[in-house]
Amino acid sequence: MTVNVRKIVVGVEEVRHDGGPKLDRPILKGFVACVLKNPFAGRYEADVTGMMEALKPLGLECSTKLLAALGGDPKAIEAYGKGSLVGAGGELEHGALWHVPGGYAMRELLGQALSIVPSMTKMGAMGAILDVPIHHKDAAYVRSHFDGITISVADAPRADEILFALAMTTGGRPHARMGGLTQDAIAKWDGLR
Structure with a gap:
């Protein structure tokens, strides 16, 4: 199966504060969006799983x-x-084909990354907005890291394309104070708590 990439877009936010005091260290929150030809566009294909294997190098x-x-x-x-x-x-x-290639590639690069990678899949026209959910990489219940990033590429996806996206951050919400499990209190190392 051929992976035909049209473009890759990378964006990074440098968050210095969110209305409260200036942070000691800005939080970087970024995304990569990859736009590629959908080999299944316009027809129903019973078995699409071969595309997951083909997408693994792109995920990395x-x-x-x-x-x-x-x-x-x-x-x-x-x-x-x-x-x-x-x-x-x-x-x-077809969007679900990104679960393994995208999620496992990030885990491989980050080393210890125990928590499930949160995900969003939807249909959309060119310029549509994709809100990608974000949470802590080692414990999904770290409340300070419940966040997201909004992604839009003006000319994508065309009707016969898919936009696959990944997101990472160097911190949680800038002034998190809603309680719950904190990053320094992760104890079970089970991906949840």
């Missing part, structure tokens, strides 16, 4: 680009997420 390439944009240090990354936006000629199941 995108993860590597995003990590580099956030400074290159895997130990600095605290949270992550992924998503896909399928053009009108495809179906939701």
Whole structure:
């Protein structure tokens, strides 16, 4: 199966505060969006799983680009997420092809990354907005890291394309104070708590 990439877009936010006091260290929150031809657009295909294997190198390439944009240090990354936006000629199941290639590539690069990678998959036209959920990479219940990032690429996805996205951050919300499990209190190392 051929993976035909049209473009890769990388974006990084440097958050210095969120209305409260200036942070000692800005939080970097970034995404990589990869736009590619959907080989199944316009028709129903019973078995699409072969595409997951074909996408694995792209997952690693995108993860590597995003990590580099956030400074290159895997130990600095605290949270992550992924998503896909399928053009009108495809179906939701085509977006789900990103679960393994995107999620496992980030985990591989980050080393210890125990928690499930939160995900969003939806259909959309060119310029549609994809809100990618983010949570802590080692414990999904770390409340300070419940967040997200909004991604939009003006000319994507075309009807016969898919936009696959990954997100990573170097911290939680800037002024988190809603209680719950904190990063320094992760104890079970089970991906949840």
